[in-house]
Amino acid sequence: MSEPASEQVLRVDAYPTHEVGGYRVRAGKPFPFGANVVPGGVSFSVFSDQATSMTLVIYKRGEPEPTAELEFPQEFRTGSVFAMTVFGLDHENIEYGYRADGPYDPVTGHRFDARQVLSDPYARLIAGRDVWGVEPDRSRGYQYRSRVCLQDFDWGDDTPLGIPAEDLVVYETHVRGFTRHPSSQVTAPGTFAGLREKIPYLKELGINCIELLPVFEFDESDNPRTNPETGEQLFDYWGYNTVSFFAPKAGYAATGRYGMQGDEFRTLIKDLHAAGIEVILDVVFNHTAEGNEQGPTISFKGLDNATYYMLTPEGYYFNFSGTGNTVNCNHPVVRNFVLDCLRHWVADYHIDGFRFDLAAILGRSPDGTPLPNPPLLELLAYDPVLRHTKLIAEAWDAGGLYEVGNFPAYGRWAEWNGKYRDTVRSFLKGDPGVTGELATRLAGSPDLYSSRGTSASVNFLTAHDGFSLADLVSYNDKHNEANGEGNNDGGNDNASWNCGAEGPTDDPEVGALRLRQMKNALAILFTSQGIPMLLSGDEVARTQQGNNNTYCQDNELSWFDWSQVDENSELLRFTREMIAFRKRHRELRSTSHPTGQLRDTLGLPDISWHGERAWQPDWSAESRLLAVARCGTGDDDVVYAAMNSHWEAHDLELPALPGGRSWHLFADTGAEAPHDIRTPGAELELENAGKYLIGPRSVVILVGRTPDTEL
Amino acid sequence: MPLSVSLSIEGDTTVIELEGELDAKTAPDFHQTIEKAAGHGTSTVEIRMAGVGYMASAGLRSLVFAQQKVGEHVTIKVVGAIEPVSRTIRTAGLDRSIVLTDD
Numbered sequence: 043m044s045e046p047a048s049e050q051v052l053r054v055d056a057y058p059t060h061e062v063g064g065y066r067v068r069a070g071k072p073f074p075f076g077a078n079v080v081p082g083g084v085s086f087s088v089f090s091d092q093a094t095s096m097t098l099v100i101y102k103r104g105e106p107e108p109t110a111e112l113e114f115p116q117e118f119r120t121g122s123v124f125a126m127t128v129f130g131l132d133h134e135n136i137e138y139g140y141r142a143d144g145p146y147d148p149v150t151g152h153r154f155d156a157r158q159v160l161s162d163p164y165a166r167l168i169a170g171r172d173v174w175g176v177e178p179d180r181s182r183g184y185q186y187r188s189r190v191c192l193q194d195f196d197w198g199d200d201t202p203l204g205i206p207a208e209d210l211v212v213y214e215t216h217v218r219g220f221t222r223h224p225s226s227q228v229t230a231p232g233t234f235a236g237l238r239e240k241i242p243y244l245k246e247l248g249i250n251c252i253e254l255l256p257v258f259e260f261d262e263s264d265n266p267r268t269n270p271e272t273g274e275q276l277f278d279y280w281g282y283n284t285v286s287f288f289a290p291k292a293g294y295a296a297t298g299r300y301g302m303q304g305d306e307f308r309t310l311i312k313d314l315h316a317a318g319i320e321v322i323l324d325v326v327f328n329h330t331a332e333g334n335e336q337g338p339t340i341s342f343k344g345l346d347n348a349t350y351y352m353l354t355p356e357g358y359y360f361n362f363s364g365t366g367n368t369v370n371c372n373h374p375v376v377r378n379f380v381l382d383c384l385r386h387w388v389a390d391y392h393i394d395g396f397r398f399d400l401a402a403i404l405g406r407s408p409d410g411t412p413l414p415n416p417p418l419l420e421l422l423a424y425d426p427v428l429r430h431t432k433l434i435a436e437a438w439d440a441g442g443l444y445e446v447g448n449f450p451a452y453g454r455w456a457e458w459n460g461k462y463r464d465t466v467r468s469f470l471k472g473d474p475g476v477t478g479e480l481a482t483r484l485a486g487s488p489d490l491y492s493s494r495g496t497s498a499s500v501n502f503l504t505a506h507d508g509f510s511l512a513d514l515v516s517y518n519d520k521h522n523e524a525n526g527e528g529n530n531d532g533g534n535d536n537a538s539w540n541c542g543a544e545g546p547t548d549d550p551e552v553g554a555l556r557l558r559q560m561k562n563a564l565a566i567l568f569t570s571q572g573i574p575m576l577l578s579g580d581e582v583a584r585t586q587q588g589n590n591n592t593y594c595q596d597n598e599l600s601w602f603d604w605s606q607v608d609e610n611s612e613l614l615r616f617t618r619e620m621i622a623f624r625k626r627h628r629e630l631r632s633t634s635h636p637t638g639q640l641r642d643t644l645g646l647p648d649i650s651w652h653g654e655r656a657w658q659p660d661w662s663a664e665s666r667l668l669a670v671a672r673c674g675t676g677d678d679d680v681v682y683a684a685m686n687s688h689w690e691a692h693d694l695e696l697p698a699l700p701g702g703r704s705w706h707l708f709a710d711t712g713a714e715a716p717h718d719i720r721t722p723g724a725e726l727e728l729e730n731a732g733k734y735l736i737g738p739r740s741v742v743i744l745v746g747r748t749p750d751t752e753l
Numbered sequence: 754m755p756l757s758v759s760l761s762i763e764g765d766t767t768v769i770e771l772e773g774e775l776d777a778k779t780a781p782d783f784h785q786t787i788e789k790a791a792g793h794g795t796s797t798v799e800i801r802m803a804g805v806g807y808m809a810s811a812g813l814r815s816l817v818f819a820q821q822k823v824g825e826h827v828t829i830k831v832v833g834a835i836e837p838v839s840r841t842i843r844t845a846g847l848d849r850s851i852v853l854t855d856d
Contacts, residue, residue, distance in 0.1 A: 134811050192814070296844035302810055313846075
C-alpha cells in the first residue's frame, strides 16, 4: 500500500545527480547485486574484479539493437562493484545487459571482450527463450536477455511446511514432461500451470515432496545433435546446463511470453504447499552453459572468468563436471553468489529444499583438490535463511570424486544413496550374496551414516538419470541409439534384468513377472529406513523404451503418459497403498538407526532378522531370502517384510508375537490383484499364524497387531 | 489501439469498463482508475473486459496491483474477458483471488 501523499517522505536518493547517455542517473547501491526497482528508477549493480570499465546496455523489449548504452562513471564504482540508478525507465518493457571491458589474456584467465553483451548473473527474469522449443534467431547479438522483475507476489499465508525429513516421500519429476503428453488434458501442457492442475493426482498418490529437475533458465535448443533414426532435432531437455541462476525458465510457463513466469511458478508452489507438498529444486552449481574455451560467452566468462571458473595453470578449464567447465564454488565471491541464489529461491519462491547436482564438486578447492572442510558447504549448512531447508547432495562428480557416506555434512546434508540403489537392484535381479548388504541398506545404511541418522540417506532405485522402473525389469542393456551418440552415452552398469525377454513382449509370464518385480522394488523402497524417492511415472510403469539417458528426448520417451494411469491402475494402487502404509508406521521412519535393542513394551528388538526359520537369517553367499521385523516408535505394531529374490518359493516360519497380537497380511506381491495389497489398517489376519509361504521372487509384508474385535 | 476506461457505481459494485489494448502504455490509466475504485469502498470491483482484445504482461500486473490496492475484503470480478485473455489470467494464477466470469 502506498502512503497518502501528505505523509510521503521526499527522498533525496530519488533524484538524479548525473546524466549519462541521455538518461538521468545517480550512484546506485552496491548491494544487492542485480537490477532492483527503487523510487523513480532502477538500480543496477554488478561485480567484476578485473573490468576496467562497465557499460549498461538497454534494449526495448525484443528489439535486436540497444536503445542506450550507459557507461558507469568511475565515481559509481565501489571496490569492484559498479552500481548505478537509472531514472525514468519503463522497467516492464526493457531488457538489459552489460559490456565489460578489460584484459583479454586467457593464460592468466581473463577473457574480457567489450563487443559482447553479457547477461546479469543476478537477473531475476530472462527473455530470449520465452516459449519452449521455438528455434532461436542466433544472428542476434544478445541471446539471453536480463529483465527487471518486480517482487510483488502475494503469498497470502503461505509458510514453509517444515515436514520432518524422515517423513518425506519424494517424487522426482520434470516440469514439462509431467504434463506435456496430450493425454494430460491440462489447459497448458508442459508448464508450471499444467503441473498445478495435477496436484490432486499427487495428493492422492500420497507423496509430500516434489523434486523438480532444473527450473533455472536454460537453453533447450543447446543441443546440436539429431536423432539418427528420425532426423528430428534433439534438445537439452533435462536442463542441467544453466544459463541464468536466479531466473525461472520462461519456457516452462504458459505465461512466459508475458514475462509472468515468476508469478506462475510461485502460484504452483503456493498451491503445492496448500496441498501439503514441499518443493525441492534440483540445482546445478558445478558448471554453467558457457562450456570450455570453445563455448559461448553468456555472462561469467566475460564478467570475471578467473573468478568464476576453475582454471588450469595454462588458463584452460578444469572439467570435473564432464561438461566443459567447473564453477569455482569455493572462491569467496562465487560462494556468496551460490548463497545469494539459494536465499533468493527460499525467500522469493518459498522453496523448501535443494538437491545439488554433482555436489562433490562443491567440496573442491580452486585447483580441484577435495577440501576437508569446504567453506561453501559449511556456509550453506549454517546460513540463517537456508536454516530449515532440506539440502541433498549427489555426492559424486565426473572427476572421480565419490563421497557417498563421506560428504562433508555439518549435520545438515542428506545424500542420494547410490549404494542403496545398486544393492537393492542387485538383490532384485537375483544376484547371490547380497543379503548382508541389503540388510544394511534397509536399516538406513548405518555403515555410511552412523553419526547422521537415517534421514541422511535418500533411498532410490530409479531417478531421471538411468532406467525407469519399468525398463529396469524389461531390459538387460541400454538402448540409447535415439540420442545420436552410437549408444555410447549413459551408464553401462545398470544392474537390470529383463525377466526373460528384451523389451516389449506378448509373453504373459514375462509380463506378470515384470509387474511383480516392480511391486517388489516399491515394497522394498517404502519399507526401508531413510527418505524414499520415487521417479515420476514409475507408479504407472512409464517406459523409456530402454533408453537410460533421455536428457535430450523431448517426446514420448520422456513424457508421462496419463493413459497409463488407467492402464496400469494395479501398479498405481499398489504404490499408493505402500506410501500410505509407510505413513502409518513410524518404525519405518525412525530417525535413528536400529540397534537390535529390546523394546520394553513388546519384548521384541527394534529390528530383527529372519530367514526360512524365525530368528535365523541366512547370510550365506547363496542366500536370496531375507526377512526383517521392526517394531516400534509410536505404535505398538510389528512390521515384518520378507524379501525373496529366489526363483523358488520358501516356507517362512514367522516369529512369535507378544501380547495377544497376531500376524495380518498387508501385501504379497506373489498374489493376484486385488489380493496383492490391502488398505493399511484393513490387513487380513492369517489363518495359519506361524507360517507363510512366500512365492518365487516375491515380497510379503505382514503386520503384527491386535486383531480387529468388531470383525 | 488506445484504451478507454470508464468508472461507475452500481449499488455495492464499482464497475470499471475497459475497451482497447491493455499494455504498458495504457496500464497507467487503468491503475489510476483502480486507485479511484479502491476509494469507493464498495464490496465488489467489477472489471468488464469484453472489449479488451489484447492484454500484455503489464495488464496482468495491473490485476495484481488491483488485488493489492482494494484489499482482501473486496471481491474483484473480471467479466467477459475473451478466451486468450482469461486463459492468461488463469495460467498466471490470478484466478485464485480474482473471480473470472463470462458475463
